[in-house]
Amino acid sequence: MASVATTAPRPRRRRTKLQRRQTRIAWLLLLPSLAVVAGVALYPLGRTIYESFTNQEFLALSPTRWVGLANYRELIHDTLFIDSIWETIKFTLITVGFEFALGLVIALVVNSRFRGRGVMRAVMLVPWAIPTVVAAQMWKWMLDDTFGVINDLFMRLHLIARPHAWIADPSTSLASVCAVDIWKTTPFVALLLLAGLQVIPEDLYEAAKVDGANVLQQFRRITLPLLKPAILVTLIFRTLDALRVFDVFYVFFGNRPDTQTMAIYDQSTIVGDGHVGYGSAVSVAIFAIIAIFVVIYVTLNRVREA
Amino acid sequence: MKGNRRRGLTLATILAAALALVVGLNAASAGTAHAKKATATKAMKAPKVPNAKAIRAKYKGQTITFVGDSVGGGHQRDMALSKQFTKDTGIKVKVVPHPAASDASYSQLARAFSTHSSSIDVAMVDVVWPGSFAPFLVNLKPALGKQAKIHAAGIVKNDTVGGKLVAMPWFGDYGMLYYRTDLLKKYGYSKPPTTWPQLFAMAKKIQAGERASNPNFSGFVFQGNAYEGLTCNALEWLASSGGGTFIDSKGKVTINNKNARNILNLFRSQIGVSTPRGVTTYQEGETHTAFIDGNAAFMRNWPYAYSLAQAKDSKVKGKFAVAPLPHGTRGHSVATVGGWQLAVSKYSKHKGAAIEFVRYMTSMPVEKFDTITNSNVPTIPALAKDKAFVKKYAPYLSPATANVPRATRPSSVLGTKYNEGSKDIYQAVSRILNGTPAQDVLPGLQSQLQALVK
Numbered sequence: 232m233a234s235v236a237t238t239a240p241r242p243r244r245r246r247t248k249l250q251r252r253q254t255r256i257a258w259l260l261l262l263p264s265l266a267v268v269a270g271v272a273l274y275p276l277g278r279t280i281y282e283s284f285t286n287q288e289f290l291a292l293s294p295t296r297w298v299g300l301a302n303y304r305e306l307i308h309d310t311l312f313i314d315s316i317w318e319t320i321k322f323t324l325i326t327v328g329f330e331f332a333l334g335l336v337i338a339l340v341v342n343s344r345f346r347g348r349g350v351m352r353a354v355m356l357v358p359w360a361i362p363t364v365v366a367a368q369m370w371k372w373m374l375d376d377t378f379g380v381i382n383d384l385f386m387r388l389h390l391i392a393r394p395h396a397w398i399a400d401p402s403t404s405l406a407s408v409c410a411v412d413i414w415k416t417t418p419f420v421a422l423l424l425l426a427g428l429q430v431i432p433e434d435l436y437e438a439a440k441v442d443g444a445n446v447l448q449q450f451r452r453i454t455l456p457l458l459k460p461a462i463l464v465t466l467i468f469r470t471l472d473a474l475r476v477f478d479v480f481y482v483f484f485g486n487r488p489d490t491q492t493m494a495i496y497d498q499s500t501i502v503g504d505g506h507v508g509y510g511s512a513v514s515v516a517i518f519a520i521i522a523i524f525v526v527i528y529v530t531l532n533r534v535r536e537a
Numbered sequence: 538m539k540g541n542r543r544r545g546l547t548l549a550t551i552l553a554a555a556l557a558l559v560v561g562l563n564a565a566s567a568g569t570a571h572a573k574k575a576t577a578t579k580a581m582k583a584p585k586v587p588n589a590k591a592i593r594a595k596y597k598g599q600t601i602t603f604v605g606d607s608v609g610g611g612h613q614r615d616m617a618l619s620k621q622f623t624k625d626t627g628i629k630v631k632v633v634p635h636p637a638a639s640d641a642s643y644s645q646l647a648r649a650f651s652t653h654s655s656s657i658d659v660a661m662v663d664v665v666w667p668g669s670f671a672p673f674l675v676n677l678k679p680a681l682g683k684q685a686k687i688h689a690a691g692i693v694k695n696d697t698v699g700g701k702l703v704a705m706p707w708f709g710d711y712g713m714l715y716y717r718t719d720l721l722k723k724y725g726y727s728k729p730p731t732t733w734p735q736l737f738a739m740a741k742k743i744q745a746g747e748r749a750s751n752p753n754f755s756g757f758v759f760q761g762n763a764y765e766g767l768t769c770n771a772l773e774w775l776a777s778s779g780g781g782t783f784i785d786s787k788g789k790v791t792i793n794n795k796n797a798r799n800i801l802n803l804f805r806s807q808i809g810v811s812t813p814r815g816v817t818t819y820q821e822g823e824t825h826t827a828f829i830d831g832n833a834a835f836m837r838n839w840p841y842a843y844s845l846a847q848a849k850d851s852k853v854k855g856k857f858a859v860a861p862l863p864h865g866t867r868g869h870s871v872a873t874v875g876g877w878q879l880a881v882s883k884y885s886k887h888k889g890a891a892i893e894f895v896r897y898m899t900s901m902p903v904e905k906f907d908t909i910t911n912s913n914v915p916t917i918p919a920l921a922k923d924k925a926f927v928k929k930y931a932p933y934l935s936p937a938t939a940n941v942p943r944a945t946r947p948s949s950v951l952g953t954k955y956n957e958g959s960k961d962i963y964q965a966v967s968r969i970l971n972g973t974p975a976q977d978v979l980p981g982l983q984s985q986l987q988a989l990v991k
Binding site: 289290291292371375376377378394395396398399400401484485486487488489499502503504505 | 965
């Protein structure tokens with residue numbers, strides 16, 4: 232900015248007609264996309280924030296009233312919602328951690344040259360391309376304690392003595408839902424990281440080899456630093472997705488109280504109980520929690536860059 | 538080099554997507570194959586629409602949307618009847634199956650009514666909903682008041698809110714105990730259990746014996762998932778053991794009592810012992826599948842499962858019977874009242890055609906058709922009292938099972954808050970079944986319900 236100001240101090244009135252026309256055209260061309268953003272993002276967000284200050288209900292017989300901060304005051308003491316926050320954060324930390332570690336390994340493997348690499352890349356993407364609800368239902372059947380194939384397999388391998396109800400038993404329910412998400416989303420993480428790996432110039436590695444750097448050194452000094460932008464994008468994507476998780480949990484647990492994520496709780500508050508006002512306050516809280524994560528990531532990145 | 542790589546990646550993505558599509562479609566078709574297996578539509582023709590000519594002249598060419606059934610063979614019945622209705626009257630019927638969990642179905646309708654949507658003309662309405670939906674439904678009394686007189690007076694009263702007939706009785710429901718006659722004999726029992734402890738003892742013994750040849754076998758299955766069905770099941774456990782009905786008819790919350798604690802803890806102790814551990818994820822579909830596949834000795838379910846278990850491809854055809862549900866050591870058998878009504882939305886653009894459809898669907902011939910093909914409970918007493926008919930088609934309607942005292946969910950006390958109250962109930966029971974002692978859960982449920990009642 233500063234350099235622009237000193238080298239090109241162009242006063243406004245000297246703008247040519249052409250420039251002004253171009254600016255106008257630019258705004259005109261931007262208008263449709265701005266309208267779309269306003270329509271699908273800003274309006275719903277504003278409306279949700281507005282409704283969070285009201286007592287709006289489905290099937291309400293009395294008119295909706297402005298209730299100020301009442302919904303938020305209730306929210307602070309809502310143990311079900313607070314439990315759902317922890318459940319979601321646990322899920323996020325576990326899945327994003329595993330997906331990142333596994334995804335990085337897979338990306339590195341698939342990035343190296345070997346026969347059948349194309350096929351390998353195709354095969355690894357399969358889980359990611361299956362619709363989540365379909366995948367979740369498949370896994371629900373596979374994990375069932377009476378007819379599930381997973382129990383059959385584990386029993387044949389003598390890993391377990393009796394069939395286990397992976398989804399029903401509270402001690403394994405979170406693990407089973409995490410496993411499905413990791414199975415499904417690791418390929419996506421690998422794909423993003425692979426894209427990052429492919430823009431690293433080969434000659435850097437050649438130069439490192441000439442200088443006598445071993446593989447580990449190459450990874451630490453070349454791959455990781457140059458992959459950092461891709462890693463950051465991947466982590467942000469995955470964290471935000473995981474915090475909003477709904478589908479796998481809904482298929483696996485429905486309205487079971489001990490396994491609710493923030494999104495499940497919000498949905499059952501608004502759609503199930505019909506508390507639109509209170510549910511909107513929940514939505515705003517979820518929005519704020521996710522925003523905190525984004526801020527953390529972005530600052531981490533800034534600090535490292537500085 | 539780069540271009541090549543990129544092409545490789547694109548190709549890989551396309552390949553993966555294609556593969557996924559195949560897998561997805563396969564999984565989806567596996568699902569429908571399952572549904573087909575469960576229903577096995579019978580070769581009975583849908584009844585003709587009476588007075589079709591006059592209806593045709595008035596409403597021909599109109600299209601109505603009917604939010605219908607999805608449990609058991611319900612959707613097949615809706616399709617067959619709608620097809621006949623369209624053929625006779627020229628009114629097109631779009632049949633949309635509702636979510637199988639009743640509470641999810643309630644939410645769908647609540648959303649449509651709240652937004653004054655005209656997308657639904659006729660909807661099937663659970664016996665516990667008329668109170669909350671009444672302001673959004675058409676008063677059917679002028680058009681169908683006469684036909685309502687052939688239906689059971691109790692149900693008509695349930696469907697009449699503020700003097701307006703907001704829904705027409707369609708079919709009834711009550712919980713029953715299905716049991717395997719062959720297995721009872723094999724293990725030396727002469728009759729089905731009458732108390733819950735007896736049921737669990739028998740289930741455990743039969744399960745232990747059958748596991749040797751069938752590792753998937755369980756003693757007892759019921760609807761233990763956290764949804765409306767669990768509220769219905771739990772109501773039967775409580776009411777049959779002197780544990781009350783969550784909230785009494787005067788609006789007093791009674792759930793936190795000793796008998797309720799005991800029976801809930803008894804069920805908790807049986808999860809994974811005489812039931813599958815996964816029974817806490819079962820809705821109706823999983824329950825009847827286990828029974829029909831010969832993987833359970835006892836099942837709690839609604840009458841609809843009778844025709845499925847008696848169908849050609851059922852492994853238990855001719856090997857089972859029904860009985861009243863067991864009761865506590867102190868108490869008597871009860872059955873939760875279920876049942877479905879048909880209602881017309883106030884926001885419908887084709888009310889006339891919609892009412893004609895409801896008239897047809899709740900007529901005597903259609904209820905007879907539904908009883909025979911789907912083993913549902915007719916809401917027309919004349920049908921249920923026809924001894925020859927009951928003996929031939931609907932043994933579950935015999936006085937022993939059909940005349941058991943009914944337990945009613947606290948819908949009239951909770952009104953528009955029923956769905957929320959029921960959620961509090963089934964979530965609390967789900968916690969208990971999944972391991973938390975009842976005494977740690979019920980005080981919380983007591984205060985949750987208290988907050989809704991006041």
